Amino acid sequence: xxxxxxxxxxxxxxxxxxxxxxxxxxxxxxxxxxxxxxxxxxxxxxxxxxxxxxxxxxxxxxxxxxxxxxxxxxxxxxxxxxxxxxxxxxxxxxxxxxxxxxxxxxxxxxxxxxxxxxxxxxxxxxxxxxxxxxxxxxxxxxxxxxxxxxxxxxxxxxxxxxxxxxxxxxxxxxxxxxxxxxxxxxxxxxxxxxxxxxxxxxxxxxxxxxxxxxxxxxxxxxxxxxxxxxxxxxxxxxxxxxxxxxxxxxxxxxxxxxxxxxxxxxxxxxxxxxxxxxxxxxxxxxxxx
Amino acid sequence: xxxxxxxxxxxxxxxxxxxxxxxxxxxxxxxxxxxxxxxxxxxxxxxxxxxxxxxxxxxxxxxxxxxxxxxxxxxxxxxxxxxxxxxxxxxxxxxxxxxxxxxxxxxxxxxxxxxxxxxxxxxxxxxxxxxxxxxxxxxxxxxxxxxxxxxxxxxxxxxxxxxxxxxxxxxxxxxxxxxxxxxxxxxxxxxxxxxxxxxxxxxxxxxxxxxxxxxxxxxxxxxxxxxxxxxxxxxxxxxxxxxxxxxxxxxxxxxxxxxxxxxxxxxxxxxxxxxxxxxxxxxxxxxxx
Numbered sequence: 001x002x003x004x005x006x007x008x009x010x011x012x013x014x015x016x017x018x019x020x021x022x023x024x025x026x027x028x029x030x031x032x033x034x035x036x037x038x039x040x041x042x043x044x045x046x047x048x049x050x051x052x053x054x055x056x057x058x059x060x061x062x063x064x065x066x067x068x069x070x071x072x073x074x075x076x077x078x079x080x081x082x083x084x085x086x087x088x089x090x091x092x093x094x095x096x097x098x099x100x101x102x103x104x105x106x107x108x109x110x111x112x113x114x115x116x117x118x119x120x121x122x123x124x125x126x127x128x129x130x131x132x133x134x135x136x137x138x139x140x141x142x143x144x145x146x147x148x149x150x151x152x153x154x155x156x157x158x159x160x161x162x163x164x165x166x167x168x169x170x171x172x173x174x175x176x177x178x179x180x181x182x183x184x185x186x187x188x189x190x191x192x193x194x195x196x197x198x199x200x201x202x203x204x205x206x207x208x209x210x211x212x213x214x215x216x217x218x219x220x221x222x223x224x225x226x227x228x229x230x231x232x233x234x235x236x237x238x239x240x241x242x243x244x245x246x247x248x249x250x251x252x253x254x255x256x257x258x259x260x261x262x263x264x265x266x267x268x269x270x271x272x273x274x275x276x277x278x279x280x281x282x283x284x285x286x287x288x289x
Numbered sequence: 290x291x292x293x294x295x296x297x298x299x300x301x302x303x304x305x306x307x308x309x310x311x312x313x314x315x316x317x318x319x320x321x322x323x324x325x326x327x328x329x330x331x332x333x334x335x336x337x338x339x340x341x342x343x344x345x346x347x348x349x350x351x352x353x354x355x356x357x358x359x360x361x362x363x364x365x366x367x368x369x370x371x372x373x374x375x376x377x378x379x380x381x382x383x384x385x386x387x388x389x390x391x392x393x394x395x396x397x398x399x400x401x402x403x404x405x406x407x408x409x410x411x412x413x414x415x416x417x418x419x420x421x422x423x424x425x426x427x428x429x430x431x432x433x434x435x436x437x438x439x440x441x442x443x444x445x446x447x448x449x450x451x452x453x454x455x456x457x458x459x460x461x462x463x464x465x466x467x468x469x470x471x472x473x474x475x476x477x478x479x480x481x482x483x484x485x486x487x488x489x490x491x492x493x494x495x496x497x498x499x500x501x502x503x504x505x506x507x508x509x510x511x512x513x514x515x516x517x518x519x520x521x522x523x524x525x526x527x528x529x530x531x532x533x534x535x536x537x538x539x540x541x542x543x544x545x546x547x548x549x550x551x552x553x554x555x556x557x558x559x560x561x562x563x564x565x566x567x568x569x570x571x572x573x574x575x576x577x578x
Contacts, residue, residue: 024544026544026547026569028567028568028569029567029568029572030565030566030567030568031446031564031565031566031567031568032565033564033565035564037577042567044541044542044543044544044547045541045543045544046543046544046545047521047522047543047544047545047546048544048545063521063522063523063545157320177541178540178541178560179519179540179541179542179543199521199543230468232336232352232488233336233352234352251467251468252333252334252466252467252468253333253468254333254334254335254336254468254488255313255315255333255334255335255336255337256335256336256337256352257336258315258333271467275320275322275324276319276320276321276322277319277320278317278318278319278320278331279317279318279319279320280315280317283318288326
């Protein structure tokens with residue numbers, strides 16, 4: 001048997017090496033099913049903080065997987081109700097400082113000002129946050145309007161059942177770390193439009209909404225959001241900020257997610273594991289035969 | 290076939306009913322494996338905000354599963370480095386107001402004052418947060434001292450492999466919602482000491498550390514923390530705040546969790562799915578034969 005205690009000395013001293021901004025490759029010790037030990041390289045999801053600034057003001061810090069930082073910042077601003085119009089944002093930049101890869105600056109258009117009183121509510125966001133800096137319960141609901149029922153938006157059951165496999169296909173190699181969440185925007189034909197990954201579920205959703213916002217595609221009122229994990233209140237609220245009428249999740253929703261969906265005229269599908277799924281609200285958008 | 294569109298009208302109007310503070314029972318529509326639809330009751334994990342106050346000051350809001358709120362508040366204060374000594378906290382209370390079940394007040398001992406400058410950094414915590422309100426990257430590390438190596442703390446591989454089943458057994462009925470995380474403190478003989486559940490991984494860890502803190506059991510320097518989900522940076526930091534030398538998770542760690550563990554002299558075990566597991570740092574605490 002190899003001397004794995006010596007291996008640990010190597011592990012402890014070895015600098016972290018990145019092949020890809022989202023994946024870190026590192027030597028670890030694996031106990032295999034047959035009980036044998038193996039000292040071998042393994043892929044881990046990268047987790048690093050991202051500070052989001054508006055101009056000089058630090059607005060929030062989130063633990064995220066690097067990549068698509070501008071989209072994440074844009075999606076955060078939209079889903080927190082801070083920015084609603086595309087032309088408010090001029091561009092994104094990085095500071096001239098240490099850790100500049102972990103800071104993104106949102107530069108507003110000329111003459112644009114945001115109400116700092118509302119901005120100051122936000123302390124931070126986290127690995128899977130979304131209700132950031134709201135230091136009173138009354139402030140948690142962002143008061144986005146419910147989905148309008150004017151046009152009939154409906155998804156065929158066959159297309160709904162095809163979405164998890166399509167999302168996984170889009171994820172590619174990244175999924176192998178086992179520590180990443182994905183969010184995907186699909187049209188009513190099941191065509192994937194935007195897929196993003198992150199260690200934080202909420203960040204993945206912010207990234208897809210941020211991309212759509214930057215491309216002036218909001219509201220996504222004829223689209224479906226699929227998330228790889230659970231559906232919490234924040235996921236539903238972020239979807240509502242993007243005008244998304246149908247949200248599907250591979251895992252469980254919470255009570256608050258369900259109640260929010262019912263109030264907001266959103267269709268919420270959970271445990272989407274073909275051939276099964278649950279519908280928690282507004283079944284009228286699912287064509288069941 | 291029943292009229293499920295009519296069922297949805299019922300769903301939308303039906304008030305939310307709770308059997309247990311942690312579980313909500315609600316009628317949903319289930320598509321079964323054979324393609325048949327069923328309109329039936331289902332259990333969901335309750336998600337509600339909790340505002341943590343110190344005296345009159347709102348410190349943070351977290352989306353949590355009700356129950357053990359005092360422990361959650363105490364664990365948050367400890368793991369964020371705000372409170373270190375048990376005698377600083379006199380008691381917990383609830384306000385005389387609406388939503389008082391979603392507000393917990395930490396009352397400090399006579400004459401005790403906390404540095405509000407550091408407290409003011411904290412905006413909120415979230416479903417799975419822990420680095421709350423730190424609006425600069427430098428502020429993310431809390432600077433808890435690394436685990437001391439003076440005493441030899443080691444766990445037998447057989448005991449390590451028994452932990453996931455023990456945690457699941459302690460979880461009981463609650464686990465059936467599929468939307469809950471668990472955190473458990475075990476001694477080196479595999480005896481479960483404290484097990485708590487929450488919709489947020491970080492909240493579950495705060496609850497176990499808070500319980501140990503309130504019982505004056507910190508540091509837990511001869512114990513193991515097992516978490517049901519992934520191991521992020523915050524989980525490792527919270528464990529360090531409790532002096533816990535060994536952290537095991539059922540799923541993937543992040544790069545930052547691993548690097549933090551290596552620096553902090555913590556043993557980090559991931560993908561603990563008997564008979565397999567990975568060791569990411571400080572293998573010397575695992576008795577491999």
